Amino acid sequence: MQLPSSLLENAVAQFAKLPGIGKKTALRLVLHLLKQEVNDVQHFGETIARMRRDIKFCQRCHNISDGDICSICANSMRNQKLICVVENIRDVIAIESTQQFNGAYHVLGGIISPLDGIGPDQLSIESLVSRIEKEETEELVFALNPNIQGDTTIYYIQKKLAHLPCRVTTIARGIAFGGELEYADEMTLARSIANRLPVQQYVK
Amino acid sequence: MQLPSSLLENAVAQFAKLPGIGKKTALRLVLHLLKQEVNDVQHFGETIARMRRDIKFCQRCHNISDGDICSICANSMRNQKLICVVENIRDVIAIESTQQFNGAYHVLGGIISPLDGIGPDQLSIESLVSRIEKEETEELVFALNPNIQGDTTIYYIQKKLAHLPCRVTTIARGIAFGGELEYADEMTLARSIANRLPVQQYVK
Structure with a gap:
């Protein structure tokens, strides 16, 4: 696939590095952005770059956070x-x-x-x-x-x-809600039999 | 889906605006970028923004171009x-x-x-x-x-x-190469019969 512009080519190459995005999908995304306003695309690029630059990880639980301690850890x-x-x-x-x-x-x-x-x-x-x-x-x-x-x-x-x-x-591990016994793998079925629960506990 | 950081939330929202990308996929892409180097993500954002800002359209054929006239139009x-x-x-x-x-x-x-x-x-x-x-x-x-x-x-x-x-x-419109007659729609089949070609022309 030969592209008519090196600017386009570079942008497609950047998108194609993302997981699950091939060159054709990358081109579709870039051509979509081409139809947007210049300012909107500028904002897109800046938002992504700022996210990576400024994001922090909670010092206590290593979750993503805006500050030193995440909102979950800070919640009394x-x-x-x-x-x-x-x-x-x-x-x-x-x-x-x-x-x-x-x-x-x-x-x-x-x-x-x-x-x-x-x-x-x-x-x-x-x-x-x-x-x-x-x-x-x-x-x-x-x-x-x-x-x-x-x-x-x-x-x-x-x-x-x-x-x-x-x-x-x-x-707990076992048969998922809505799953069917006959399609469950042996390991899951064996474990869910071994770890069976009293019905009182199950319907609680 | 509640995200633990507004920076993350904004980045996901930007990706989720792209065609064919839902909120879950957007989150996967953003978390992938989070694992990359700060400079690489900065470069990603700048490449996309520069593409939109600097790209030109050929004045003659309206194709994408790096200059005023695209490489196809300029090719003698x-x-x-x-x-x-x-x-x-x-x-x-x-x-x-x-x-x-x-x-x-x-x-x-x-x-x-x-x-x-x-x-x-x-x-x-x-x-x-x-x-x-x-x-x-x-x-x-x-x-x-x-x-x-x-x-x-x-x-x-x-x-x-x-x-x-x-x-x-x-x-030309007709049955695609590798296509099967019995699965072709009536319109396509009818047209390809009406516009039949001499075999000499077909195998040329």
């Missing part, structure tokens, strides 16, 4: 002794949108995955341990994706916390 | 007496990538579509007519999408050119 109405451990910021947003969790978070920034070259040192595990020691956290809920890497990470962190009185739990 | 190796009329810049790029056309272009900037409020005055039809008069164009090839709006546009322009000796043609 939330139970700060209950910490939910998640892989990344998207998981925080997903859990927040359920409006069912009233504790604080700790964003690991990834999960332990030796094949991808990610070890415990690249994650915010040390700061989690010292945070639990200092804040006398009562409960830690792991909300990691249910796979080998997630389980490895839970196991590793749990061992690090063995000397602390903090209770450690994980979100 | 191409047949400048043969003009291909297209709806937009994407069509120029598509035809150029076939490497089968050696003439010049004229970009209309849309097609006549009363339902969308687009009349002949919003398109570069006047400049096409005066260009053909001035340049003594020998042939005009319409390469518009085969639908009612495209046919209306061809009909309108053709009438405007009735007083000129310029030959007017349109790209």
Whole structure:
């Protein structure tokens, strides 16, 4: 695909670097921007650049924040002794949108995955341990994706916390609401049988 | 979806304005940019803004251009007496990538579509007519999408050119290469029977 202008070419190349955006889609986006007002496109570019330059990460939970401490950590109405451990910021947003969790978070920034070259040192595990020691956290809920890497990470962190009185739990795993038993994989089905719940607790 | 930072929120809102990008995809793109270097994201924003600010349109054919005249119009190796009329810049790029056309272009900037409020005055039809008069164009090839709006546009322009000796043609329409007869719509099949070609011409 040969483009008639180097300015266009550069803009398309920039968009095509984004995940899930190929060269054709990038061209469609750039041609759309070409039809917008100069000021609007200027504003687009500045907003993106400013976001990257000025955004901060909460010093306590590593969530995205406008200030040094994020709005969740600064909220005294939330139970700060209950910490939910998640892989990344998207998981925080997903859990927040359920409006069912009233504790604080700790964003690991990834999960332990030796094949991808990610070890415990690249994650915010040390700061989690010292945070639990200092804040006398009562409960830690792991909300990691249910796979080998997630389980490895839970196991590793749990061992690090063995000397602390903090209770450690994980979100329930089983057949998803609206899912069908016959299409569930064996691992999920086996686990959900092993971890069966009293009906009273289920309908609570 | 509530986001933990207004900087993030603004950046997501900007991306979500682009066609085909919803709020979830926008968030994925923004979080990807957050992982890049500050300078790279700065460069991203500047490239997009500069593209919109500095890009020009060829004064002759309305194609995108770095200068006043685009590289196709400035190319004396191409047949400048043969003009291909297209709806937009994407069509120029598509035809150029076939490497089968050696003439010049004229970009209309849309097609006549009363339902969308687009009349002949919003398109570069006047400049096409005066260009053909001035340049003594020998042939005009319409390469518009085969639908009612495209046919209306061809009909309108053709009438405007009735007083000129310029030959007017349109790209062939029929069963696409690799297409299957039984799945072709009736209109396409009927037209391709009506406009059948001598086999000698077909295999040429």
